[in-house]
Amino acid sequence: MEYQQKQSRTQLALYTTCLDDMIAEENSVRTIDRFVDGLDLHSLGFGSMASQGRPPYDPADLLKLYIYGYLNRIRSSRQLELECSRNIELMWLLGNLRPDHNTIARFRKDNPKAIKRVFRATVSIAKNHELIGAVLIAGDSTKLRAQNSKKNNFNLKKVARHLEYIDKKLGEHQRELAKADGDGKEEIRQLAKNRELQRERYVRIQKELRADTSTENPQISTSDPDSRHQIVRGTITEVCYTAQTTVDAEHKLLIDYKITNQNDKKAMGGMLRRAKAILGTNAFNALYDKGYHTGSEFKMASDLGIDTLVAVPGIGRASQAPDPAYNAEHFDYDPQRDSYRCPQGHGLTSNGNWYRARNYRFKQYRTKACRHCPVRSLCTSAKQNGKILQRSEFTGFIERNARRVTAQPDIYKKRQALVEHPFGTIKRQWGFDHIITKKGMPAASADFGLIALAYNLKRLMKLGWEAKRNMKQPICALKMLLINLKRLENAFLAQYVHICENPTFLRPNTP
Structure with a gap:
């Protein structure tokens, strides 16, 4: 059987083509080149990398390299360095430049804010070509593992367990030392010395944790200091970062992102404030899951003039009445009289005093009719004071959100399909389920910023952005x-x- 014949590796050949002819006109690498060349990188915040010695690399070339890498699932600076030497598309894109991995890594680490401005440029392009509807947005977060193992993350309880274990081992070493003789003593002394060094380390970490009063449950991550041990889903936990994102419903384009190490409770207000500034309007509905259900955030949304539809969480076990028909939501509130009426028709009034919880103020409402009420055992399990309702300063905003969710169930059902589209692409298709950088939140923000930038560019190319861009021409x-x-x-x-x-x-x- 005859086969296709290969050309000899030692045969001299005269090529009649240039590097540009090897790159197809529809190749995405040309879009990357035109996109970056159309940016004013200096105004976006990319400073010169000039120093003593040889001339620096143009920030435009390094940005093109990173965008190409993230679009092709390559994030490692060493892998990008290797690709510059063997990838014909990168040879064309960079004009045969071959930066080393340190230069590549420093560019990402030093420019988190400028990278976010480049991401904003993709949002501006989408707005200019009417690819963003600004009528319905959805927000959500995802957890991205950090470069910090669980073993290198500590809280006070964990440190106490380590110290207890070390003290127990030191006691054993002391007893063994009393019985040992000769070479055995020296070996035990060395083990005890190592335990003492470990103990000093944990005592030092314990002091740092006790000195941290910024949070209720302080943590220390030794490899990546800004990462935190969080619940990922169910009972599964990871040391990770939280990526907050906002998605426009028109074409599922990202319009905003922010890397944090906190949960969702206090995130919605800031996301909405930024969304209003980016879109230039507040005439949109915003969809969020029940993790964002926080009274102070509803007030902030109301102050911004934005209607939210946030899933209403179930009532906690401690707040449940023996009979669910007598739960607090079945008591009618009269704003004119500032009083409640229970299902039995009794009025619950307040003494007018505000009480302070940790993050909010509230009033208490009660009635003397509870003493002789025939259904008291169904309404409350309290033995002395009867039923007591609490109404916080944010309850009115919470109730209005609940009415919007009830009135527009079809709109809220769109939430998951909107917010999970970027996460599915980024984490499932591209495999970007972790942060590749270390040493702090700015570096993590730069990494996720390039992910979000690549996602938006991919969407824009799929939506025919360049055809729309050149429509007038x-x-x-x-x-x-x-x-x-x-x-x-x-x-x-x-x-x-x-x-x-x-x-x-x-x-x-x-x-």
Whole structure:
């Protein structure tokens, strides 16, 4: 059987093509090149990397390299360095430049804010080409594992367990030392010395944790200091970062992101404030899951003039009545009288005093009718004071959100399909389920910023952004073409008339 014949590796060949001819016109690498060349990188915050010695690399080239890498699932600076030497698309994109991995890694680490501004440029492009509806948005978060193992994350309880274990082992070493002799003593002394060094380390971490009063449950991560041990789903936990995102419903484009190490409780207000500034309007509905159900955040949304639809969480076990028909939501509130009416028709009033919880103020409502009420055992399990309702300063905003969710169930059902689209692409298809950088939140923000930038560019290319971008240019070009064709037609017509009137024009003169 005959096979296709290979060309000899030692045969000299004369190529009649250039590098540009090897890259197809529809190749995405050309879109990356045009996109970055259209940015004013200096105004976006990319500073010069100039220093003593050889000239620095142009920030535009390093940005192109990173965008290409993230679009092709390559985030490692060492892998990008390798690709510059063997990938013909990168050779074309960078003009055969081959930066080393340290230069590549420093560019990402040093420019988190500028990278976010480049991401904002993709949002501006989408707005300019009417790819963002600004009518319905959805927000959610996802957990991304940090470069910090669970063993290198500590809280007070964990440190106490380690110290207890070490103290127990030190006691055993002391007893063994009393019985040992000769070479055995020296070995036990060395083990005890190592335990003492471990103990000093944990005591130092314990002091740092006790000195941290910024949170109720302080943590220390030794490899990546800003990462935190959080619940990922169910009972599964990881040391990770939280990526808060906002998605526009029109084409599922990301319009905002923020890397944090906190849960969702206090995130919605800031996300909405930024969304309003980015979209330039507050005439949109915002969808969130029940993790964002916080009274102070509803007030902030109301102050911004934005209607939210946040899933209403179930009532906690401690707040449940023996009979669910007598739960607090079945008591009618009268804002004029500032009182409640229970299902039995009794009025619950307040003494007018505000009480303070940790993050909010509230009033208490009760009635003396509880003492002799025939259904008291169904309404409350309290033995002395009867039923007591609490109404916080944010309850009115919470109730209005609940009414919107009830009135528009079809709109809220769209939430998961909107917010999970970017996460499915980023984490499932691309495999970006962790933060690749270390040493703090700014570096993590730069990493996720490039992920979000790559996602938006991918969506824009799928939506025919360049065709829309060049829409006006072809129209103008078509008009000029028609004008030129008309001129050519007139010129040919005039020449044709001249030839017809002078037949000898086409043949040589004869004697």
